[in-house]
Each structure stands twice: as C-alpha cells, then as structure tokens.
Amino acid sequence: MKAAVVGGTGYGAVELIRIIQRHPYIELVSVISKSHHGDQVEEVFPHLSRIVSYTMDAYDIHKMEKEADVVFFAAPSGVSKELIPECIEAGLKCVDLSGDFRLQGEELNCLWYNQTPPPEALAEQAVYGLTELYWEAIQESTIVANPGCYPTAALLGLIPVIKNGWGGTSSIVIDGKSGISGAGRGMSLNTHYSEANENVKAYKVGKHQHIPEIEQFLSREHGMEVTVSFTTHLVPMTRGLMCTISLPLEEQVNTKEVIDYYRTFYSRHPFVRIMEKEVFPSTKGVYGSNFCDIGLHADERTGRLTIVSAIDNLGKGAAGQAIQNVNVMNGWDERTGLMHVPVYP
Numbered sequence: 001m002k003a004a005v006v007g008g009t010g011y012g013a014v015e016l017i018r019i020i021q022r023h024p025y026i027e028l029v030s031v032i033s034k035s036h037h038g039d040q041v042e043e044v045f046p047h048l049s050r051i052v053s054y055t056m057d058a059y060d061i062h063k064m065e066k067e068a069d070v071v072f073f074a075a076p077s078g079v080s081k082e083l084i085p086e087c088i089e090a091g092l093k094c095v096d097l098s099g100d101f102r103l104q105g106e107e108l109n110c111l112w113y114n115q116t117p118p119p120e121a122l123a124e125q126a127v128y129g130l131t132e133l134y135w136e137a138i139q140e141s142t143i144v145a146n147p148g149c150y151p152t153a154a155l156l157g158l159i160p161v162i163k164n165g166w167g168g169t170s171s172i173v174i175d176g177k178s179g180i181s182g183a184g185r186g187m188s189l190n191t192h193y194s195e196a197n198e199n200v201k202a203y204k205v206g207k208h209q210h211i212p213e214i215e216q217f218l219s220r221e222h223g224m225e226v227t228v229s230f231t232t233h234l235v236p237m238t239r240g241l242m243c244t245i246s247l248p249l250e251e252q253v254n255t256k257e258v259i260d261y262y263r264t265f266y267s268r269h270p271f272v273r274i275m276e277k278e279v280f281p282s283t284k285g286v287y288g289s290n291f292c293d294i295g296l297h298a299d300e301r302t303g304r305l306t307i308v309s310a311i312d313n314l315g316k317g318a319a320g321q322a323i324q325n326v327n328v329m330n331g332w333d334e335r336t337g338l339m340h341v342p343v344y345p
C-alpha cells in the first residue's frame with residue numbers, strides 16, 4: 001500500500017516515517033510539507049540520513065490520486081476537514097491524527113476546538129480509531145479519526161469496567177500527565193525549556209479538548225451520559241503519557257478479579273498489557289512502542305478502583321495507533337511493523 005503523509009515536518013509525521021520505514025507492506029510515496037516543500041528530508045531531519053531519502057512535496061491532490069492509496073493527516077486541527085473531502089472523492093483512504101473527525105456535532109466542535117465540524121456526510125463516514133474497541137468498524141472504514149493521546153490511555157483504562165458495570169460513573173477522576181512532544185514541534189511559552197524543565201504544571205484545567213472525546217465514547221459504551229473530571233499536566237520528559245484514574249466500585253471485587261477480567265477483555269489485543277498485581281506501568285516501559293500498559297488496584301478501604309494507564313503519546317497515542325488502524329483496514333495482522341521493543345532504560 002502506498003502512503004502519503006501531510007504535516008511532514010511535525011512530530012507525528014516523523015514518527016509515522018520511522019514506523020513506515022520498517023513496515024513490510026506500506027511504502028512512503030509522498031511527505032507533504034507546507035513549510036519545507038522542495039527540501040530534502042535530511043535537511044529537516046538529519047537523523048534520517050542514509051535511512052530514507054526524499055524531497056518534501058507540496059500538497060497536490062492530483063499527484064496523490066495517482067501515487068497513493070492512503071493519506072495520513074498529521075497537521076493541526078482544521079486542516080484535514082478541508083482536505084479530506086477531495087481525498088475521499090479521489091478514492092484515497094484517510095487516517096486523521098487531528099481532532100477534526102472525533103467529536104459529533106456542531107456544538108461540541110465549536111465549543112472545544114473553536115471549529116465548525118466537517119461536512120455531515122463525511123463526519124458520518126468517519127470511524128473512531130480506538131483499535132481495540134472499534135476494530136470491526138475500522139476494517140470497513142475509509143476515514144479513521146485517530147484518537148487523541150489522552151483519550152487513548154483513559155478509554156483503554158476505563159472502558160472494561162464501565163462496560164461490565166463494576167465501575168460507577170458518579171465520580172470518575174482522571175489525572176493526565178504528558179511529555180512535551182505531546183504539544184507538537186511548534187514554539188510556545190509553556191514548552192520553552194526554562195518553563196518546562198524541573199517543573200510540573202497543570203494546564204487547560206476544565207477546558208481541555210479531550211474532555212468531550214473521553215465523555216463521548218464512555219457514554220457510548222455505558223449507554224448513558226457519563227461525565228469525567230480530567231486534569232492534564234505537562235511533565236519535563238520528551239515522550240510518554242500517563243493517566244491515573246480513580247472511580248467508585250459498584251461491586252465488591254478484589255484486585256485479582258479485576259486483573260483477570262481485564263486480561264480476558266483484552267486477550268485478543270496484543271498492544272494492551274495488563275500488569276501483575278502490585279506492579280504499575282511507567283512511561284519508560286512503553287517508550288518508542290505501540291503498547292498501552294495498564295496497572296490496577298481495587299482499594300477495599302475506599303471502595304474505589306485505581307487504574308494507571310501509560311502510553312507513548314507519539315506511539316499508541318498517535319502514529320503507532322494510526323498504523324495499527326491501517327493494518328486492520330487492510331486485514332493484515334495488527335502487529336505488522338509495530339512490534340518494536342520499548343527503548344529501555
């Protein structure tokens with residue numbers, strides 16, 4: 001399958017290139033860059049010298065129509081909803097790493113992204129790409145709305161106990177922490193070295209764009225509206241994301257029972273690893289990989305469940321999951337090209 005990547009000089013794009021370079025069935029035919037078209041890849045990413053070699057392209061739908069089968073959109077929100085209509089018209093499959101196709105309806109898109117939604121017919125065509133939950137719909141899809149990084153970790157952690165009713169929905173609290181690459185490659189004061197180094201800072205409190213995404217899919221799985229209290233923190237590391245989740249238990253279950261249930265729930269899904277009792281994930285344990293590691297503790301004293309879920313924000317939180325979805329769309333083993341060992345230590 002031939003692939004084009006839009007947003008060529010960003011972190012999501014460079015992680016896609018890293019994975020595709022070792023993927024046996026995906027060939028990179030075009031890396032599209034608004035800011036660097038005409039430049040050699042080595043000029044922007046010297047670490048790719050002697051590994052890949054190409055000139056960055058300007059966006060050209062006719063070239064893509066001729067050369068590509070799938071387009072990955074790794075640009076800021078607002079870009080893909082303008083370009084995907086003509087890509088679909090041209091018969092291309094689209095995997096969108098941005099938030100453009102994730103939220104349903106005008107109200108949510110305007111409120112949380114300050115954007116109008118994509119055309120309704122296309123929005124209806126889009127499948128939410130949380131692979132482990134929606135792989136059946138992903139198989140048939142032409143547009144995949146790849147999940148946000150925090151929702152990936154939070155939903156994989158929460159959905160099993162929301163679905164079987166052990167988890168109560170009255171007070172779900174999610175503490176999210178992300179490395180700085182989660183904010184992309186652009187400059188901002190928050191991600192300035194002097195602001196972020198030796199510092200942990202809460203941000204977008206009460207107004208993070210991933211709140212409605214988490215609520216939308218938890219509500220879908222629960223069959224009733226669910227709200228969450230979600231707070232994000234920037235931590236001084238390059239990659240890695242962790243959600244520590246606390247929610248009430250509706251049943252008297254112990255940690256071992258919860259672990260056994262999660263292992264059964266994810267038994268067909270190679271990228272979700274359920275930790276042993278009293279072992280909890282770390283971001284280093286998933287660094288550079290497509291794994292989501294989940295640790296669980298049922299607290300008999302408080303009657304609450306603690307779920308700790310860790311991913312690499314650029315791996316399972318972005319490019320890794322995008323490739324996993326393309327594997328599913330093509331009927332390939334979902335591990336194809338993705339079984340990298342996490343970089344440790």
Ligand SMILES: NC(=O)C1=CN([C@@H]2O[C@H](COP(=O)(O)OP(=O)(O)OC[C@H]3O[C@@H](n4cnc5c(N)ncnc54)[C@H](OP(=O)(O)O)[C@@H]3O)[C@@H](O)[C@H]2O)C=CC1
Nearest residue numbers: 007008009010011012033034035074075097098182184185
């Ligand atoms: N970083 C992460 O951990 C995650 C990111 N995402 C989402 O994935 C997408 C890409 O993120 P990321 O790679 O981190 O972001 P970056 O800021 O690192 O890169 C985005 C790239 O998009 C291109 N771009 C910028 N503005 C425009 C524009 N107006 N039109 C077209 N292209 C533009 C630029 O590349 P060029 O000039 O070369 O075209 C830019 O480098 C975003 O939507 C982000 O929200 C999702 C999950 C996790």
Ligand SMILES: CC(=O)N[C@@H](CCC(=O)OP(=O)(O)O)C(=O)O
Nearest residue numbers: 097098099148149178179182183
């Ligand atoms: C550390 C950091 O700033 N992370 C970003 C994650 C961006 C992202 O994934 O945003 P989309 O939903 O638009 O794709 C944030 O919290 O906004």
